[in-house]
Amino acid sequence: xxxxxxxxxxxxxxxxxxxxxxxxxxxxxxxxxxxxxxxxxxxxxxxxxxxxxxxxxxxxxxxxxxxxxxxxxxxxxxxxxxxxxxxxxxxxxxxxxxxxxxxxxxxxxxxxxxxxxxxxxxxxxxxxxxxxxxxxxxxxxxxxxxxxxxxxxxxxxxxxxxxxxxxxxxxxxxxxxxxxxxxxxxxxxxxxxxxxxxxxxxxxxxxxxxxxxxxxxxxxxxxxxxxxxxxxxxxxxxxxxxxxxxxxxxxxxxxxxxxxxxxxxxxxxxxxxxxxxxxxxxxxxxxxxxxxxxxxxxxxxxxxxxxxxxxxx
Amino acid sequence: xxxxxxxxxxxxxxxxxxxxxxxxxxxxxxxxxxxxxxxxxxxxxxxxxxxxxxxxxxxxxxxxxxxxxxxxxxxxxxxxxxxxxxxxxxxxxxxxxxxxxxxxxxxxxxxxxxxxxxxxxxxxxxxxxxxxxxxxxxxxxxxxxxxxxxxxxxxxxxxxxxxxxxxxxxxxxxxxxxxxxxxxxxxxxxxxxxxxxxxxxxxxxxxxxxxxxxxxxxxxxxxxxxxxxxxxxxxxxxxxxxxxxxxxxxxxxxxxxxxxxxxxxxxxxxxxxxxxxx
Numbered sequence: 001x002x003x004x005x006x007x008x009x010x011x012x013x014x015x016x017x018x019x020x021x022x023x024x025x026x027x028x029x030x031x032x033x034x035x036x037x038x039x040x041x042x043x044x045x046x047x048x049x050x051x052x053x054x055x056x057x058x059x060x061x062x063x064x065x066x067x068x069x070x071x072x073x074x075x076x077x078x079x080x081x082x083x084x085x086x087x088x089x090x091x092x093x094x095x096x097x098x099x100x101x102x103x104x105x106x107x108x109x110x111x112x113x114x115x116x117x118x119x120x121x122x123x124x125x126x127x128x129x130x131x132x133x134x135x136x137x138x139x140x141x142x143x144x145x146x147x148x149x150x151x152x153x154x155x156x157x158x159x160x161x162x163x164x165x166x167x168x169x170x171x172x173x174x175x176x177x178x179x180x181x182x183x184x185x186x187x188x189x190x191x192x193x194x195x196x197x198x199x200x201x202x203x204x205x206x207x208x209x210x211x212x213x214x215x216x217x218x219x220x221x222x223x224x225x226x227x228x229x230x231x232x233x234x235x236x237x238x239x240x241x242x243x244x245x246x247x248x249x250x251x252x253x254x255x256x257x258x259x260x261x262x263x264x265x266x267x268x269x270x271x272x273x274x275x276x277x278x279x280x281x282x283x284x285x286x287x288x289x290x291x292x293x294x295x296x297x298x299x300x301x302x303x304x305x306x307x308x309x310x311x312x313x
Numbered sequence: 314x315x316x317x318x319x320x321x322x323x324x325x326x327x328x329x330x331x332x333x334x335x336x337x338x339x340x341x342x343x344x345x346x347x348x349x350x351x352x353x354x355x356x357x358x359x360x361x362x363x364x365x366x367x368x369x370x371x372x373x374x375x376x377x378x379x380x381x382x383x384x385x386x387x388x389x390x391x392x393x394x395x396x397x398x399x400x401x402x403x404x405x406x407x408x409x410x411x412x413x414x415x416x417x418x419x420x421x422x423x424x425x426x427x428x429x430x431x432x433x434x435x436x437x438x439x440x441x442x443x444x445x446x447x448x449x450x451x452x453x454x455x456x457x458x459x460x461x462x463x464x465x466x467x468x469x470x471x472x473x474x475x476x477x478x479x480x481x482x483x484x485x486x487x488x489x490x491x492x493x494x495x496x497x498x499x500x501x502x503x504x505x506x507x508x509x510x511x512x513x514x515x516x517x518x519x520x521x522x523x524x525x526x527x528x529x530x531x532x533x534x535x536x537x538x539x540x541x542x543x544x545x546x547x548x549x550x551x552x553x554x555x556x557x558x559x560x561x562x563x564x565x566x567x568x569x570x571x572x573x574x575x576x577x578x579x580x581x582x583x584x585x586x587x588x589x590x591x
Contacts, residue, residue, distance in 0.1 A: 071431065
């Protein structure tokens with residue numbers, strides 16, 4: 001279990017984490033979600049004592065991380081891929097980490113096998129791809145068979161097979177009763193992996209909820225409609241609360257109407273439908289939730305840019 | 314690529330992987346693995362070794378050739394032992410830079426985060442890095458120094474200028490070269506950990522080893538008398554001499570002063586390491 005209490009971290013004048021309080025429970029995968037710059041990585045560094053908190057406290061399985069005699073057995077952590085001296089091999093890197101906890105080389109070989117790196121174990125890490133770097137980071141996190149895992153964007157740079165592997169791994173580890181905190185800035189990824197969500201923006205807690213609840217609360221839902229008579233359907237369903245967009249020919253995305261309603265209107269108008277799919281847009285719900293807290297945002301339209309230019313500051 | 318899931322699906326209760334508490338000794342083992350694994354480290358140590366052992370023989374040959382043309386005063390103060398140890402002036406640069414890089418590399422690659430996550434108390438990492446590097450340097454450079462001495466004396470003996478290792482001060486000077494270089498290594502580790510950036514820390518080491526002695530010799534007699542002897546490399550150099558120069562510190566006092574610099578750098582590094590974000 002990881003407990004974060006009133007955590008504050010300032011770098012100079014900039015507040016990265018602002019009064020965060022949450023608990024990561026064992027037995028489930030907890031997704032740590034937020035836009036870029038929200039403070040996810042900072043929070044993770046604070047949990048394992050790499051950065052010193054300005055205020056507040058963090059405990060891992062009931063103790064401060066640095067109070068544990070064998071900290072890697074409490075928390076395995078992946079903070080950034082390829083954070084390894086380029087001249088070391090994967091094996092040498094893990095061997096050096098293992099030595100601090102008296103872990104034998106058999107276990108080093110084991111985690112190399114587990115992460116699919118056995119065949120490149122003796123190659124210099126400088127030549128590793130981002131995906132191989134991620135696998136090596138995960139291998140390091142698993143080295144001491146820890147009670148808790150903290151992984152910062154672990155699927156970044158992995159291929160589809162690797163993404164699936166990480167997803168299964170995390171679920172299996174959670175099922176064994178371990179505490180899993182995994183960050184991402186992609187809602188869709190979290191929806192498939194996590195059971196619980198902690199959402200932050202600008203260093204503050206936005207939501208601490210189960211994924212199911214989050215999806216139910218997601219107010220925005222779309223209906224994807226594929227029809228050869230798209231423009232006629234568009235006229236029929238037009239209304240003040242309904243928006244219709246089309247990104248590809250013959251496919252409409254309808255917002256503000258249920259799939260039942262769209263289907264009924266189409267039937268009444270005698271319009272052929274090839275496809276009618278309701279889509280709860282998690283991405284959209286996530287965006288709405290974090291809209292005001294996004295740290296780095298591109299201006300949405302050129303009009304907005306021009307307008308901003310005219311406004312006196 | 315293996316997609317197999319971990320074989321230990323029963324692991325949560327009984328610990329399957331044997332894990333021991335982090336101790337200073339285990340951190341030392343870890344740092345030793347890192348140090349010996351890096352090709353760049355081995356090459357730089359080899360370069361230091363060759364400089365120390367080879368240049369001594371070369372310097373002895375040059376000195377032997379020119380000896381007959383020296384004025385009597387210079388002949389009287391000719392330090393045969395020190396001549397064979399000339400290589401230390403070059404080896405110290407390689408050793409000092411390597412000491413810096415041993416630490417600063419971890420910062421530039423980001424590996425320091427993995428290192429400190431494994432050892433969150435942090436200070437054992439600094440002591441282990443310093444200790445391992447100092448011992449390796451001491452062993453390698455003492456061997457090089459003995460070879461330089463033996464080779465150099467073989468050359469000088471053809472001109473009957475040789476000194477035996479049992480002569481007063483000779484063994485102290487020869488073994489002192491290893492000690493001197495180990496302390497240079499410690500200074501490098503300390504400055505590397507303090508400054509974290511490779512370029513800045515190397516500049517600091519080179520400045521202490523070469524630039525400050527040069528500067529103080531240009532600044533006039535007061536500096537020469539009161540500051541110069543206490544500068545890092547000037548203080549340490551006394552240990553490698555059999556015939557002491559006027560105004561320099563005695564060998565062991567000089568060495569103690571030199572150690573003071575390294576201790577100060579390591580202490581400052583320890584303070585910073587404990588307090589700063591990694």
